[in-house]
Amino acid sequence: MRCGVDIGARSVEVLLHDGTRTVDVIIGDSLRDPRGNAEAMFRQILERNGLTKEDLASIVATGYGRNYFGHATRTCSEIICHARGVFHLHPDTVTIIDIGGQDSKIIRLENGKPVDFSMNDRCAAGTGRFIEMAGDILGIPLEKMGEATRDGDDTVEISTMCAVFAESEIIGLLQGGIPRERILRGVFRSVAARTLGMAGGAGVAAPLVFTGGVARNMGVVRAVEAETGLRVVVPPEPRITGALGAALID
Amino acid sequence: MHDPVRKLTALEWESRKLEIPVEFAAQCQSLKGLIPGGVEYLFTPWEYSCRGDLLLRRLRFDSSPEALRLWAFLFSEKDRLFLAKNSGAKVIALMKDLGQTAILAYAFPGQLSFYADELWWAPCFAESTHLLDAASDLGATEELCYVRAVLGAMKTLDYFPRPDLCVAGVGACCDDFSAVMQLVEGLGMPVHWWEMTAPVPGRTGSATPFGGVPFAEKDLAFLRGQLAGVVAALEAVTGVSCSDEMLRGSVALFNRLRTIVRELRELVYGADYPPLPGLEMYLAEFIAIHTCSEPDQCFPVLEGLARVARERLAQGLSPFKEDEPPLRIYWVYPPTDASLIPLLEDMGGCVAGTDYFINHAFLPLREDTDPLTAVAENCFDDRLLCSPAMRADAIVRDIRHFRAEGVLLSGIFGASHCPWDDRIISEKVREELGLPVLSFDVPYSPGRVSEQVRSRIEAFMDIVRQRRERKE
Numbered sequence: 040m041r042c043g044v045d046i047g048a049r050s051v052e053v054l055l056h057d058g059t060r061t062v063d064v065i066i067g068d069s070l071r072d073p074r075g076n077a078e079a080m081f082r083q084i085l086e087r088n089g090l091t092k093e094d095l096a097s098i099v100a101t102g103y104g105r106n107y108f109g110h111a112t113r114t115c116s117e118i119i120c121h122a123r124g125v126f127h128l129h130p131d132t133v134t135i136i137d138i139g140g141q142d143s144k145i146i147r148l149e150n151g152k153p154v155d156f157s158m159n160d161r162c163a164a165g166t167g168r169f170i171e172m173a174g175d176i177l178g179i180p181l182e183k184m185g186e187a188t189r190d191g192d193d194t195v196e197i198s199t200m201c202a203v204f205a206e207s208e209i210i211g212l213l214q215g216g217i218p219r220e221r222i223l224r225g226v227f228r229s230v231a232a233r234t235l236g237m238a239g240g241a242g243v244a245a246p247l248v249f250t251g252g253v254a255r256n257m258g259v260v261r262a263v264e265a266e267t268g269l270r271v272v273v274p275p276e277p278r279i280t281g282a283l284g285a286a287l288i289d
Numbered sequence: 290m291h292d293p294v295r296k297l298t299a300l301e302w303e304s305r306k307l308e309i310p311v312e313f314a315a316q317c318q319s320l321k322g323l324i325p326g327g328v329e330y331l332f333t334p335w336e337y338s339c340r341g342d343l344l345l346r347r348l349r350f351d352s353s354p355e356a357l358r359l360w361a362f363l364f365s366e367k368d369r370l371f372l373a374k375n376s377g378a379k380v381i382a383l384m385k386d387l388g389q390t391a392i393l394a395y396a397f398p399g400q401l402s403f404y405a406d407e408l409w410w411a412p413c414f415a416e417s418t419h420l421l422d423a424a425s426d427l428g429a430t431e432e433l434c435y436v437r438a439v440l441g442a443m444k445t446l447d448y449f450p451r452p453d454l455c456v457a458g459v460g461a462c463c464d465d466f467s468a469v470m471q472l473v474e475g476l477g478m479p480v481h482w483w484e485m486t487a488p489v490p491g492r493t494g495s496a497t498p499f500g501g502v503p504f505a506e507k508d509l510a511f512l513r514g515q516l517a518g519v520v521a522a523l524e525a526v527t528g529v530s531c532s533d534e535m536l537r538g539s540v541a542l543f544n545r546l547r548t549i550v551r552e553l554r555e556l557v558y559g560a561d562y563p564p565l566p567g568l569e570m571y572l573a574e575f576i577a578i579h580t581c582s583e584p585d586q587c588f589p590v591l592e593g594l595a596r597v598a599r600e601r602l603a604q605g606l607s608p609f610k611e612d613e614p615p616l617r618i619y620w621v622y623p624p625t626d627a628s629l630i631p632l633l634e635d636m637g638g639c640v641a642g643t644d645y646f647i648n649h650a651f652l653p654l655r656e657d658t659d660p661l662t663a664v665a666e667n668c669f670d671d672r673l674l675c676s677p678a679m680r681a682d683a684i685v686r687d688i689r690h691f692r693a694e695g696v697l698l699s700g701i702f703g704a705s706h707c708p709w710d711d712r713i714i715s716e717k718v719r720e721e722l723g724l725p726v727l728s729f730d731v732p733y734s735p736g737r738v739s740e741q742v743r744s745r746i747e748a749f750m751d752i753v754r755q756r757r758e759r760k761e
């Protein structure tokens with residue numbers, strides 16, 4: 040049995056893999072105490088599967104908090120782990136778009152191996168936090184966003200890339216009488232454009248797999264498809280590809 | 290000293306220093322022309338850290354005495370400037386140009402010129418924001434890049450004495466710096482302004498002799514006139530009339546200096562197992578510009594390093610000696626955090642070529658023309674003045690030359706030129722060389738690399754490593 044632990048800025052995923060299938064997975068918050076939460080989730084997954092730490096052939100930690108996870112037998116960067124996890128699920132993948140709570144990245148694969156990547160660097164624009172902020176202002180909870188924007192394709196331009204300034208822009212649009220669903224589609228398009236812009240001249244190529252918590256939002260998935268003109272593949276649980284890859288790392 | 294070649298902590302250098310031959314320490318004398326017998330500067334990183342540069346306690350240093358001398362030479366510059374001022378010498382602050390006005394200034398005897406720009410590193414080594422805070426108090430807030438530390442230093446005068454003259458380049462260069470220098474003048478500092486022009490292709494097809502940068506003759510004439518103005522300002526402050534021969538002597542001196550730095554780059558960046566660490570090379574490359582306020586002393590310092598590099602290569606020695614040669618990374622932009630290069634090396638990499646904006650300072654200066662023309666041509670080679678596309682072309686050539694396997698662009702937070710160059714360089718490298726590129730901003734957290742940055746570099750190194758494994 041192998042264990043992958045992905046400690047991100049917003050969430051922690053702990054996953055058990057027996058070499059052929061995922062046996063169990065726990066997804067939780069990392070906020071405030073990522074180390075403590077990861078530790079508790081690790082103990083929980085062992086306990087409910089009747090395992091001890093010694094039963095594990097490997098414990099690989101990834102994500103920003105990987106260096107603080109004391110049980111890890113090794114650590115590995117999230118780029119490598121995401122690539123490994125996605126390759127396991129979709130072996131023909133050429134491009135991975137991963138949008139998490141605090142960052143977004145584009146990973147380019149050749150024969151399953153990552154050969155280049157880009158990450159957002161300067162601010163929260165183009166991340167889950169940006170969408171969360173917009174949802175708070177618009178009064179649309181994250182889990183309702185996909186459904187709320189499903190019908191119709193009219194949108195509005197969100198010109199501000201800064202998450203902080205975008206807040207006042209959205210408020211201005213609301214005050215101008217623009218329907219909130221239309222504004223939200225504008226937010227999704229902005230996130231998609233911002234993320235895809237990181238790919239630069241190389242662009243993105245199919246097959247394109249979308250992972251991370253934001254990939255659960257069908258509104259953003261549709262925006263990515265519209266921006267790229269490509270069909271987007273979303274794994275059944277897009278949040279766990281990092282932890283899955285960590286569990287599969289040799 | 291027969292220890293294996295390795296990196297030492299500041300504390301390890303404390304005990305190691307006792308093994309340095311007395312004759313070697315005796316050669317490390319500054320200001321021989323100003324103070325009888327000169328002043329010894331060979332102190333250890335720990336000793337310099339006790340004066341406030343705390344980051345030195347967390348870095349590791351090459352184990353050769355010559356590298357210790359390099360560090361000491363850099364960190365003793367502050368002493369030199371105060372001692373020189375107290376001895377009656379003029380102290381001149383050069384600002385913004387990258388190495389050209391130093392050539393003019395060092396034609397003059399009885400003065401010490403220094404690049405106040407260097408102070409952008411001070412907050413990192415001091416692990417303190419005091420200079421930036423002082424700059425903020427004067428109106429240079431965080432929307433300006435770290436060059437605003439210069440303003441703080443001009444206010445506190447902790448790092449250098451009050452300059453007798455500030456020589457400030459403006460025009461086709463960093464606008465943040467222009468703003469800072471205006472505030473410096475507002476402090477009552479005497480400033481001589483001169484304008485730098487960007488090279489634009491002219492009708493005659495003229496190009497710089499060593500950098501190949503096309504320029505218009507009228508721009509050369511303008512720039513030459515601006516440099517003549519700098520010389521006149523230096524004459525006024527020193528009271529010395531500058532002859533053509535004095536300028537020629539300085540051009541020849543800087544040519545010698547540049548020759549050594551070029552050789553060092555070839556020796557170190559060209560080797561599979563570099564004979565010196567990247568941080569020592571970072572310091573050595575910048576000496577080609579600022580000379581640590583003492584060009585004469587640069588020669589033994591840099592020649593010593595080159596000798597160490599040659600000997601190590603001949604003996605197969607390197608601080609990177611592992612089973613596998615380190616991953617070869619080309620570095621673009623000077624990292625504002627000195628702990629980034631060691632971090633790269635700890636992750637199995639080495640610096641294999643650089644573009645810290647200063648590569649024009651490694652090019653020769655013509656000695657077969659009048660000195661002001663030679664310096665003006667070198668200004669056109671300045672990569673801050675050239676178009677980003679020309680810079681990208683030069684970087685691609687350099688990457689090929691040094692066989693780099695990946696490219697890191699460590700953006701300077703708040704520096705306005707980086708977002709433009711960054712994208713153009715990244716795309717050019719990817720398109721022409723197919724190499725992985727990592728571009729990131731270095732957040733300001735002096736000496737403490739953020740987890741985000743660490744994570745990115747680690748992921749980047751994994752990709753470079755996998756790429757090498759696939760090729761093998």
